[in-house]
Amino acid sequence: YEDTAQRLWIVQPTDLGTYITLLDLKTNSIKSFDEVFKDKVPFTNKDIDYIYSNAVNDIFISTEKGNIYRYRDNRFEHIFTIPDPALRTALYTNERYLWIQLTAQEGKEKVLKISLRDQAVEEIELPGYTETIGIDKNDALWLFQSRQKKLLCTSNGKDGLKTIDLRSFELPEAIYKTPDFREYRLNPSDGLIWWWRQQKDQKAFFVLHPREGMIYNLQPEVASLLTYETPIRNIYFDTENRAWAATQDGIFIITLKKNKFTILLSGQPETYSVRGIIKDSRGTLHICTYNGSMQLSPEGDIIKKDKNMRWFCAAADNRGNLWFGTGNGRIEKYDPLSGQSQYYTYPSDAPYPAPWAQWAIIRDKTGRVWAGARNGLYFLEPRTGLYRKFTRHKAFPQLEESSINHLYETKEGIWMATSSGLYFMEPGKDITVRYAAGEKPPRRVPYDYLLHCYRDKTGIFWLAAKGGGLVRFDPDTGISRQFTTADGLSSNIIYAVYEDDYGKLWLPSNYGLMQFDKESHRVNTYLKNDGIAHNEFNTASHYRTIDGRLCFGGLSGITVFHPKDFAEESAVQVPLQLTACQVLDGKTGALTDKTTAVTTTGALALSPSDKSLIIEFALLNYENISKNNYAYTLEGLDKVWTPLRSNSLRINALPYGSYVLRIKGQGIKGEQSVNDLTINLFVRKPFYLKRGFIISCILASGLLIYGIFRWRLKSLAQAKLRLREMVKQRTREIQKQKNKIEKDKNTIEQQAVKLKALDSAKSRFFANISHELRTPLTLILGHLQATLGGKYGTIGQRVRDNLEVSHSNSRRLLGMIEEILDLSKMEAGKLELHNKPVRFYPLLDRLCDTFRSYLKGKNVR
Template sequence: MLLFPNALTVFGKSDSIRTSLEYTITKRLLSVENEFASHEVFCGVQDSSGFLWFGTRNGLNRFDGSKCLLFTRQRNGLQENKVVQLAVDDADHLFIQYGSAGFQLTTIGKVDVMDATTQRVKTLTAAFPNLPFKEKDVYWIANDGTGEISFLTASPFRYWRYSSKKGFRLMHEMKGWVRQDSLLDYRTTGPVNTFLRGTAHLKLNNQQVQYVVKDKKVSSFKQHDVLRSLPVGLTGQGELLITYNTATDVDHFQIDKLTGQGQLVPAQNPDQYSLDEVKGRYWYQVRPATDGQATAFYMATDALYLWNKRAFLKIIGKSELKGFENLFIYQLFPDKLGNLWLCTSSGVMQLTIKKNRFKPYFSTSQQAMERNGQARGILADGRGNVVANVWGHTFMQEGERVHGFSHNFINYGLAWHGGALYTGGFGLSRYDEAQKKFIGIPMPPPSEIWSLYSLNDSLLLVGCINGFAVFNAAAKRFEPLHTEGEPEVRFVYRFLRDKHGQVWAVAENGLYELKGDPARGTLQMVRLKSTLLNGLSLLDAWQDTDGAWWLATNGEGLYHWDPKRNRSRQFNITAGFPSDVLYRIEPDAFNNLWISSDYGLIRFNRKDFAINTYTTTEGISHNEFNRTSSFKAADGKLYFGGLNGVVGFDPRAFKTDTLQLSVPLRIIAFNQFVGSANELVNKTAELLRNGGIVLAPDDKFFTLDFQLLDFIKDEGHRYAGHRYAYQIEGLDRNWVFINENSVRISGLPYGDFVLRIKAQNREGAWNKEELSIPLSVLKPVYLQWYFILTVVLLVALLIYLLVRLRIRQLAREKQRLEETVNERTVQLKQSISDQTALLLEKDVLMKEIHHRVKNNLQVISGLLELQGKTLTDDAAREALEEGRNRVRSIALIHQNLYQFENLSNIDLKRFAGDLCRQVQSVFQREKTVSLAVDVPDVHLDIDSAVPLGLILNELLSNSFKYAFKDVSEGEIGVTVNVVSEGRFRLVYSDNGPGLPEHFEVRKATTLGLQLVNDLTRQIGGRVHYQAVKGAVFIIDFTNREVRKNQD
């Protein structure tokens, strides 16, 4: 499609513009406002950790890209404060050369050596006891881009090189130098000696012989009639270039080169070295970089320039820097990230030079018609012709010719429709080729137009801020385009066609599909239903070949959404995006999506999700882009509009770019609260030395400061600074994202962990290098295994000692008890012997008593018998006989007691048998009576035996006297059963006629039965009578012990 017909080349007011620069130059000036010790920065180096060190008039500064540390004579023991030369060796030692207090940069023969890591300082003499020269003779130190340090010494003049591996080596002695002037002449630093990529250019002044030393090759030459001679650098063949003026032509500098044969000849074609701008001008100062890849040129009346062997670039104009006319440039050196650092009398300048792969269009520096550079709609053909709406103007560029057209309102959408160019805003306009101007369509649109899309030759789709419309070019009128479903459409940003030819629209509140037949007028927009889409604020969308959508959102980053599987994945700042506000998406041919944002242009790979971000440092005109502003041309070139015009580029130029961000991430400060001292202690050096953090139980917290040493300027944008994340392995499952370069950790449990910290640059790329710091939180002493073991051992020892002590006490106690027991045993034996004798005596006495009682009872029995013989009354004689039997029964008990050992109990079985036989012997004369005695082997106390014996005596007497008169042979049964312990049952029976029916023993009137009843109660029992084949008496009784308990 041809954007510009021939007639278009003359329309409107034309305003020529400058072509885009081939290089993008990023610069910033750092001085006392950035914590530098002085405006005057004389020298600088970068150590192996990535820190930059600068020598100033008021001390030594270490710069991390954000803050400066200051080292001085008063604080850190430096020999002086004015540092005029710096060099760093391959072991990370800084060599510091000091200068006099005056204006000139005059060295004073004092050199210190500082360990860049521990920051310990020694003099050169102390650091190297076997120094092959005197410290006071050193007047020049410098790095030469090879990792070694160059030394120049006087007395005599010699050139040395040093490295930690090879030591000091003498390279050359300048015997042709004769010191005719004062001592200060050769000590004054400046453009006198130059060290580039292992090549040393040595001179005292322009009149004496000059030396060029490369390894072991030495060339010498002289310059004649020279006023100012300034070394420029080395050619690709290693030839030294020098610019100079002469007394005959003071204002016009010439360029010579020193050939490999040591001959100084004019440089015939300076342009081949991109130095054509140098020749013929007057240069105040020239400073080559130590790597020989760049040189700074200063002209007080014009500008500061930089030569990088490919171009001669203007860095700062005279009007850009206050006091530019009095500027001094002292040293130019590169860092490891591609930056250049220029030390000057106004501070240090950070310079970044990059080849520009982006081409700007219609920026405010390229056109003067529109001061508001915000671009919206863009169109481009495959020949480099570009059209864009920039605020209230439409600009067109064909080759180097630019034309601009003014509108009465802001214009957004652009479309090529029906062979004509249309633009939309608060109205719709069409470019009229005949009149060479835009003509407004009389009929107003439904609302403000944001997007346009040519559906066919007659119908133009119109996206508005609150709906859709169709413009019929043939009828020149707007027709409504109905929307199915709710809610109301808001801000239609783009129309697009998928691979199947289906037209879609992207609105702020969803995706809409165009359905219906345009020929029949049945077109309508149908909202795609999705829970995900309902919650997003869309700014753009692009459909992949597999039907999945890539969604650019306002504040939530990028979504990949597969509607077939209803799966989605989010990519935001944590994934490496510089911002979560994404405006437009355009694909390239290399599986990348180019996405504009409010901070940079993003290249996102759809396969591996790698992210690259490009900002003003890479050549785009502004970091913030705009909605609805992008276009992909037929030749594959992409165009994006932002707050300052349009940038165009060919994605093929970025094909080799990688995501690999490898920048030093370093510890800046570490402060630990030490509980034992109850204060916050700076332990940075200890952490750097030991590589780990150890917290005692009373150490409540620590703070750790760190910095990504990419030296990128913080532009004040919310996404412009570094972002960090930390995780405590063994404690945290997820990363904690922070915007500060500091963490404060407290409340950690006991144990061993690893503190991991990673950094993200302002473009969103995560740095390859992370901090991994072992972190050990010690247990209190009382929880340590060795303490517990010690306590256990002590407790065991204590228990052992206590047991031993107790055993000894028990042994002594046992011995004492044994002695007491023995003593008591003797006493007890004696007492037992005495008691035994007493008991024996008592037993003898008791036996004697029982014997005498028995004898007395027998006497009584005998008396009763004699008395009965004298009685004539049978009743009286019978009564005496019964009394005599009773006495004999009692006597029998006493006889049993004294005849056996036991004097308190009687053998019941023997006693009952004897008593029965005794009574039987008295009454057996009349009739034969058989006795059956069944008594167990039990002993009965005498208090129970006497009543029981009397009861048996009465029952036996009654049976023998009255029971057997009418029977031929009498039978008597005596049975004693043990019912329970202490309880017994006496069953007495005979085969006589028995007592009358219903006889009650307790109501008996005879003396014998009354005696039986009373004696039974005496031994705790009762008498029961039964007439079962004779007389049966059942008597339950107890012994004395049971009766006691019952009482």
């Protein structure tokens, strides 16, 4: 039970008394009853006999002494004391009254109705043994007499009990057997009684209206789920009027609602997978299934079957005739008034293959019949019987083998939804326009394989794609938008698009029937448990009747409905609950649970070392939860919503700063989260970016700079002293060197004087000795010339030769003496040079003559 302080009371009866544990829903902390209340309660755990609560979360505690207390607003209030506690059989309460059923000593029973406002007591006598069922919203207590097969109601108060005889309702006899445990429950909001019994040979599960009898027989629906080994233990009702049935195998959620869908061909011995659907002027519904074609009456009864006739698509012309496209390439024209059929067979000698699996057929304004097949487009001229393939699409050769899935005629021409895009053909002209993913804007659409197309009043095309969801396309501007499962669709395979009078599109798909709001883009999906025939629909299996009813065929029957029955439905909003929040510590690698902190404060602070934030959440719609869609945005970082296909989110390594994480959810049936799940995130700055650290670094840097500056000044002063000392030392050394240089200069000057004197003496010596040598040498040359000239008589040849050598050497010696004299002139700067040509041979001859006598002595020639 939940109290007014948002605590859950978990009650566990034991032999030593009733043990109570309290779970705080705000902090997720668990404490025992004694820890929470200590000395605040006027009883002990051993005294507790019964605990009950009402719709406003008041907790009522009955003790073995007969005292009844109400816990509200953190205090216990004494309400009533039962005169004889041993006679009590049941205790019930709502927000206004407390009901106590008593058994008197004489075997009679009575009910005490106690006002919770002023503790006034009203006593009501009961006729014999009764079992209490519950209290309705009018404060009436309902009771059951199994032996008399009657219901009793205290709505008349002291004036008496209202009695309802259950035998007039033809209820299962099993409910009158003595139950092993309680097997009925009253829903206070609608006054319906849920009755169940799962014994080995006695099974029943139904909902009883006290005045109308059984209105829902649930036994066939739960026969495979509930058994004798796993019976229903109890049923509880929530604010959405859903029943929660508790069993040993889990909890079942049961919702009662009127089925707005009509199902045709359901519950038949055979399963009918439906293709084409059309209704004639007499109201007869013509359908095609994989088991053949058939006709149904307006009430849905089968009138006629033809297992040998299978057609895939149908259309009606302006004369009331029906046209059927068959699977073997034939076209049938059927007159509903006469019941006669006329068949058109594709000629065997035609240059192109026959059509197969014709998915679409229409008769245009000119009377020509167009048939779309899996292998291209075909046409039929009914007046002449000309049945050929249409080949006037040379600009688009891919259309030759494309599947033509839908033909849609407007006042401008015919539109074709195909496996290679959307094509347009003007009457009597070639196909020259194609809209596809490979085309350039404005003829580009995001998906090629199209099963159906529809153009609304504003000129916007809505395209049903096989695998691409729903496409909104404006052919005038080329602007398109694609809607997929990421946007809330139940499936990306959509078979048709039909618009109702309320701005909604109805989309039969591969998983459910979707209602799509063109303005808000909200999606509401209806599944088999909502009343449709089957979750999966079929290609070319759709039709709108003259009165606006929509017929969609699927794998098992036809779903028929009128959109006006859904016009008043409002969007269901359900809570979005945070279920877990964990932080991965980057230093230790451990996950830290932050669920309680986030649930309590709605905020979370992260450290720079935290690697990941892991958040889990749940949309509390409790139906098809695997199909729920979620989206999140991180304000401060993201500008768009990011879709999620699971109920968990992992955020890694956020930069420091403040963010707001918002998460929203949507169920497959269009249920929106009543509010976004909002978490304020704050990522602390790394220590090196914090103001204190930066200031400390600045101060430390300043001190370091100051220290360096002081050290530099000191170093400069010391360097200055060293430089001054060095200058003095160098000055002394320079002076010393200067003195030495002066001394060396004097020495050099003295030596220069001496050398100059010596040189002068040398010059005089060479001049004197040259003159001294020149005179005798001149005399010698004179005698040698005279001898050689024969002045002193004739001389022998040998003597002549020797004298000539002597004469030559003497002349050389005289030349050397003259050169010494030239050296003296050169030193005196008086030598003049004159260039003139000379004969080189005499010089060589003289050189050879120098060694000739020596060589002759050695007998060398």
